[in-house]
Amino acid sequence: MKGRIILFDSECKLCSAWVPFVIKRDLHQQFKFCSVQSPKGQQFLESFGLDTQEFETMVLIKNGHPIYKSEAFFNITKHLENPWPMLNLLRVFPLAMRDWLYDRVALNRYKIFGRHNFCMIPTKAIQQRFID
Numbered sequence: 001m002k003g004r005i006i007l008f009d010s011e012c013k014l015c016s017a018w019v020p021f022v023i024k025r026d027l028h029q030q031f032k033f034c035s036v037q038s039p040k041g042q043q044f045l046e047s048f049g050l051d052t053q054e055f056e057t058m059v060l061i062k063n064g065h066p067i068y069k070s071e072a073f074f075n076i077t078k079h080l081e082n083p084w085p086m087l088n089l090l091r092v093f094p095l096a097m098r099d100w101l102y103d104r105v106a107l108n109r110y111k112i113f114g115r116h117n118f119c120m121i122p123t124k125a126i127q128q129r130f131i132d
Contacts, residue, residue, distance in 0.1 A: 003032060005131060006076065007044055007059040010035035014105075014113040015058065023126055025080035034131040041131075056106055069106075070098035 006022065009015040019033050034041045036055050045052045048059065048066045060072035067075050074091055077084045090098070105112070 003063070004030055004076075004079075005032045005034055005044075005061040006072075007034050007036050007041055007061065009055045009058075009109075010037055011115050012055075012109050012113065013115065014109050017113075018058075020126075022076060022080065023129060025084060027081050028079075029129065030079050031076070032129055032131055038132055056103070058106075069102045070095065073102065 006019070008019055022031055023033075034044060036042070036045055036052075036059075042052050044059070044061065045055075050057075050059070057068045058072050060067040060075050062075065074088050077087045079085075
């Protein structure tokens with residue numbers, strides 16, 4: 001599969017806020033989005049050997065290959081409009097340190113940001129960016 005797909009937890013308020021943030025700054029529409037709660041999202045998780053019930057990382061699928069945690073984050077931000085690609089300067093820190101910090105946020109995201117009791121429904125204007 002070509003292109004870039006962001007798998008996100010649509011019940012997570014932080015994750016659901018991340019999607020419109022990316023859409024607004026993805027001027028060349030390089031990213032598509034897929035909720036991990038959707039049937040297609042579940043298929044993606046299974047194909048990468050990930051748990052289909054507990055979602056502990058955002059996944060960027062780039063040309064059919066999964067990228068996880070901080071690497072997914074940095075691979076996304078480098079394609080957004082300025083100044084967001086500058087966040088990639090933080091890659092100077094070791095991957096283990098970056099992923100440790102990512103995990104602290106990811107594992108506590110419901111406690112910190114809350115949880116939706118419903119899945120995000122995209123507007124007609126951005127619907128073509130989503131994979132069911």
